[in-house]
Amino acid sequence: MGEKAELYRFPLHEDLSLLFSQKSNGRLASDRDTSVTDMPYFNYTDYLHGSIDYGFSFQNSDVKNELAVDVTGGGHSNNLSGAGTGPLTPNSSISSSSCEANGDEEQGRYKKADKMKLEEDREEDKGDDEDCDKSKKVQKPRKKGEKRQREPRVAFMTKSEVDHLEDGYRWRKYGQKAVKNSPYPRSYYRCTTPKCTVKKRVERSYQDPSIVITTYEGQHTHQSPATLRNSNWMTARNFSAVAPALGRDLMMQQLFHPMMGSSTTSHPLLGAIANPNIYLPSVSAAPSPLQAHQLLNSDHGLLQDIIPGQFIKTNP
DNA sequence: CGCCTTTGACCCGCGC
DNA sequence: GCGCGGGTCAAAGGCG
Numbered sequence: 001m002g003e004k005a006e007l008y009r010f011p012l013h014e015d016l017s018l019l020f021s022q023k024s025n026g027r028l029a030s031d032r033d034t035s036v037t038d039m040p041y042f043n044y045t046d047y048l049h050g051s052i053d054y055g056f057s058f059q060n061s062d063v064k065n066e067l068a069v070d071v072t073g074g075g076h077s078n079n080l081s082g083a084g085t086g087p088l089t090p091n092s093s094i095s096s097s098s099c100e101a102n103g104d105e106e107q108g109r110y111k112k113a114d115k116m117k118l119e120e121d122r123e124e125d126k127g128d129d130e131d132c133d134k135s136k137k138v139q140k141p142r143k144k145g146e147k148r149q150r151e152p153r154v155a156f157m158t159k160s161e162v163d164h165l166e167d168g169y170r171w172r173k174y175g176q177k178a179v180k181n182s183p184y185p186r187s188y189y190r191c192t193t194p195k196c197t198v199k200k201r202v203e204r205s206y207q208d209p210s211i212v213i214t215t216y217e218g219q220h221t222h223q224s225p226a227t228l229r230n231s232n233w234m235t236a237r238n239f240s241a242v243a244p245a246l247g248r249d250l251m252m253q254q255l256f257h258p259m260m261g262s263s264t265t266s267h268p269l270l271g272a273i274a275n276p277n278i279y280l281p282s283v284s285a286a287p288s289p290l291q292a293h294q295l296l297n298s299d300h301g302l303l304q305d306i307i308p309g310q311f312i313k314t315n316p
Numbered sequence: 317c318g319c320c321t322t323t324g325a326c327c328c329g330c331g332c
Numbered sequence: 333g334c335g336c337g338g339g340t341c342a343a344a345g346g347c348g
Contacts, residue, residue, distance in 0.1 A: 172320065174321095177340095178337095188340075
């Protein structure tokens with residue numbers, strides 16, 4: 001397979017698996033080659049200013065291609081709606097997630113409070129819940145009218161042979177479910193760090209089994225263990241691992257401030273590296289993935305000062 | 317022994 | 333109300 005750097009971006013959709021099974025803009029995304037490119041997109045500006053930025057790159061020997069994704073504007077709801085860019089395509093299937101992501105702010109707050117409460121309850125359960133009837137309920141009942149709160153989600157699609165990609169954090173698998181219309185199960189992971197409520201779902205695209213869809217929910221409240229272990233945190237692995245724990249601007253500043261005049265880089269490629277959610281080909285003045293790759297190579301001297309060599313993937 | 321995965325059961329939200 | 337699918341729990345077992 002011709003391995004070239006690929007950056008995909010995704011519509012605002014809660015369940016990425018639907019990308020391959022549902023209609024996109026009224027058209028069945030049955031053609032795997034077009035299932036991504038036919039998606040309604042954000043523009044470059046949206047990615048820089050709107051969506052959450054979980055800059056992940058999986059450095060894994062089994063990772064063939066690295067894909068960047070964005071699922072929801074999530075907790076940064078105001079970014080999406082406030083920007084007024086209206087990244088959502090009206091007739092796309094992303095409306096539900098947009099509600100989740102940036103819809104009713106009141107509800108969002110409400111949900112968040114509920115989630116926090118649930119987490120607290122869970123903590124308390126371990127301590128003083130001896131008198132609780134454990135034999136009956138697996139989960140605690142909620143008060144009426146309260147809905148389960150969802151953290152903002154960000155998904156990544158990675159071409160990989162392994163399901164669980166190393167991202168610098170430690171995860172404990174807590175569930176696995178068969179996915180409807182897919183032969184591949186979906187795995188549920190939770191960050192093992194105490195007090196960190198980040199979860200991730202890992203599933204394989206049934207349209208393209210070589211693609212692993214990883215959906216992150218929540219934000220880490222800590223640095224990645226990999227970062228702590230390695231003083232030189234700007235390794236490829238740590239770069240990617242730390243990214244989710246850092247705010248976009250902070251990350252951009254830390255990574256590129258010495259080189260860039262502003263946090264939003266004027267170099268599309270660097271922007272893409274800092275923000276893999278950017279789908280380069282969609283940017284009018286941006287290079288194609290191949291061009292980007294070539295640019296990466298040609299700019300290596302410059303980039304190596306910023307990006308570790310191993311982070312800049314090259315064709316085998 | 318601690319950490320992790322596996323797995324069946326259960327809960328919840330939603331559409332019909 | 334019911335059924336379905338997604339998400340979570342927790343016991344059991346595996347592994348280093």
